[in-house]
Amino acid sequence: MDKKKxxxxxxxxxxxxxxxxxxxxxxxxxxxxxxxNWSSYSDQISFVGLENFARxxxxxxxxxxxxxxxxxxxxxxxxxKTVLALAFAVLLSTGVxxxxxxxxxxxxxxxxxxxxxxxxxxxxxxxxxxxxxxxxRAVGLDALxxxxxxxxxxxxxxxxxxxxxxxxxxxxxxxxxxxLSISPTYYEAAQLDGASSWQQxxxxxxxxxxxxxxxxxxxxxxxxxxxxxxxxxxxxxxxGHRTEVLYTAVFSEFSNGRFAVGTALSxxxxxxxxxxxxxxxxxxTRNEVQE
Amino acid sequence: xSRTGRPPQARGVGVVKNVxxxxxxxxxxxxxxxxxxxAFKSDDDAQSMSFTLPKQWDPSTFLxxxxxxxxxxxxxxxxxxSTAGTLLTVLLAAMAAYMFSRRRTRLNNVLYMFLVMGIVLxxxxxxxxxxxxxxxxxxxxLGIVLLYSxxxxxxxxxxxxxxxxxxxxELDEAAVIxxxxxxxxxxxIILPLMTPALVTATVLCFLNMWNEFVLPxxxxxxxxxxxxxLAVYNFFGKYETQWNLVAADVLLTSLPVVVMYLVCxxxxxxxxxxxxxxx
Numbered sequence: 001m002d003k004k005k006x007x008x009x010x011x012x013x014x015x016x017x018x019x020x021x022x023x024x025x026x027x028x029x030x031x032x033x034x035x036x037n038w039s040s041y042s043d044q045i046s047f048v049g050l051e052n053f054a055r056x057x058x059x060x061x062x063x064x065x066x067x068x069x070x071x072x073x074x075x076x077x078x079x080x081k082t083v084l085a086l087a088f089a090v091l092l093s094t095g096v097x098x099x100x101x102x103x104x105x106x107x108x109x110x111x112x113x114x115x116x117x118x119x120x121x122x123x124x125x126x127x128x129x130x131x132x133x134x135x136x137r138a139v140g141l142d143a144l145x146x147x148x149x150x151x152x153x154x155x156x157x158x159x160x161x162x163x164x165x166x167x168x169x170x171x172x173x174x175x176x177x178x179x180l181s182i183s184p185t186y187y188e189a190a191q192l193d194g195a196s197s198w199q200q201x202x203x204x205x206x207x208x209x210x211x212x213x214x215x216x217x218x219x220x221x222x223x224x225x226x227x228x229x230x231x232x233x234x235x236x237x238x239x240g241h242r243t244e245v246l247y248t249a250v251f252s253e254f255s256n257g258r259f260a261v262g263t264a265l266s267x268x269x270x271x272x273x274x275x276x277x278x279x280x281x282x283x284x285t286r287n288e289v290q291e
Numbered sequence: 292x293s294r295t296g297r298p299p300q301a302r303g304v305g306v307v308k309n310v311x312x313x314x315x316x317x318x319x320x321x322x323x324x325x326x327x328x329x330a331f332k333s334d335d336d337a338q339s340m341s342f343t344l345p346k347q348w349d350p351s352t353f354l355x356x357x358x359x360x361x362x363x364x365x366x367x368x369x370x371x372x373s374t375a376g377t378l379l380t381v382l383l384a385a386m387a388a389y390m391f392s393r394r395r396t397r398l399n400n401v402l403y404m405f406l407v408m409g410i411v412l413x414x415x416x417x418x419x420x421x422x423x424x425x426x427x428x429x430x431x432x433l434g435i436v437l438l439y440s441x442x443x444x445x446x447x448x449x450x451x452x453x454x455x456x457x458x459x460x461e462l463d464e465a466a467v468i469x470x471x472x473x474x475x476x477x478x479x480i481i482l483p484l485m486t487p488a489l490v491t492a493t494v495l496c497f498l499n500m501w502n503e504f505v506l507p508x509x510x511x512x513x514x515x516x517x518x519x520x521l522a523v524y525n526f527f528g529k530y531e532t533q534w535n536l537v538a539a540d541v542l543l544t545s546l547p548v549v550v551m552y553l554v555c556x557x558x559x560x561x562x563x564x565x566x567x568x569x570x
Contacts, residue, residue, distance in 0.1 A: 266415040
């Protein structure tokens with residue numbers, strides 16, 4: 001059989017061309033532009049060497065804080081979502097009536113536009129009339145009512161909280177599907193041998209759930225590093241850049257016409273992601289490799 | 292674990308579990324119900340979103356929103372971008388996944404990895420603007436469809452690659468011996484067998500494209516080309532104190548994806564990881 005004839009090259013060409021032209025090409029020429037002074041203020045573009053990177057990594061500027069915020073957001077949301085989702089998935093995998101109804105409800109936030117989730121929560125977290133503060137006041141917990149999105153110390157936690165609300169159910173449903181597909185015979189055998197619930201969790205559930213967990217973590221890390229919508233809508237990076245992440249910073253550089261700084265930031269991100277990416281792609285494709 | 296004749300203690304645990312399950316579901320549902328309640332309130336009733344039933348259910352808000360928020364245009368734009376983008380993406384991804392999966396030469400494996408790297412790589416939006424200008428695609432409908440497609444392709448190829456690998460290759464050989472050409476082989480034999488993967492890919496792709504906000508924010512300047520997400524965001528900025536209008540707008544924008552979710556639930560749940568983890 002002549003594979004070249006049965007599976008002609010042009011079957012892959014469309015996807016490759018479109019992806020290369022509109023996804024990879026911008027990243028590559030972006031690397032070039034990050035060594036220039038490209039901006040909306042002048043038609044001239046000239047080479048400035050490492051100036052933009054010096055600016056991005058300068059301790060006098062805030063860019064390193066944005067990088068730190070992005071990493072913090074990523075770690076916090078990934079850990080919270082995964083731990084909560086795992087705990088609830090294990091807890092609810094047995095003995096809950098109408099599990100499918102719960103599953104459908106818990107998954108719902110994940111299909112809504114992140115933008116819309118952000119809009120709804122900017123109402124809920126409104127300090128004066130928001131649902132959260134009015135409820136707290138109504139039950140006499142006035143002291144807990146906060147300026148959730150404008151307090152410098154709280155804003156990042158509020159954004160993280162909203163994102164955990166949005167993404168936790170999704171992770172939980174994936175894990176629940178994984179748990180329910182584990183054969184009950186393992187647990188029966190373990191119980192006969194007198195294993196405690198904790199031992200069953202550590203020795204049976206966790207190892208068998210590992211591929212699912214790995215994929216969920218990778219997808220959450222990717223989402224966290226590239227986060228934009230939810231931050232943009234809730235705080236737009238404020239108060240005082242306290243919640244500024246890489247992609248919101250790129251957007252504000254873009255809006256202010258400082259294109260070269262925007263591409264330099266994207267290039268920094270590209271380098272980070274290529275290094276992490278090799279590892280993450282391996283996790284995602286591991287099952288394929290085994291086949 | 293014990294399903295029959297459980298001791299009273301186990302029954303207590305069962306009750307606690309059900310209470311936790313409902314509490315968790317309530318935490319997820321309240322913000323969503325908040326939108327529904329607020330959307331039906333009158334102007335005075337909706338200075339903020341509160342969790343009370345409307346004093347009277349007033350559907351007139353929806354008319355206001357559709358007229359003032361130019362929602363009809365937004366809806367048609369979103370429909371156009373998501374439908375065209377999804378069709379293009381799913382077709383190209385299916386063809387590529389099939390070719391890369393069947394012809395695993397060294398070059399093809401490298402190209403497949405190159406494509407799948409797109410799941411991880413960040414988009415350089417600023418430089419992308421330059422590329423869009425060079426191709427004459429900036430602020431055009433065609434441009435946004437191609438862009439949506441380029442962004443979704445890596446994951447969709449990945450999703451289908453694993454699936455195609457499980458369709459036996461003997462089928463191809465039998466068809467070729469019977470005189471079937473490569474295009475007919477793909478479209479009339481392979482593609483129908485890929486239906487489950489195609490449905491999952493279509494649903495996910497449509498959802499992602501319908502919810503897309505960043506790309507039109509960067510690359511669509513004229514309001515008449517805005518999809519619903521951008522129109523809603525703009526509306527939100529204008530009417531921040533009239534939550535009934537915002538909520539009605541949000542409700543109308545989310546309705547298509549919620550309906551799609553309820554109809555295609557089994558294809559969505561788990562679909563996002565289906566390529567990587569076999570159930």
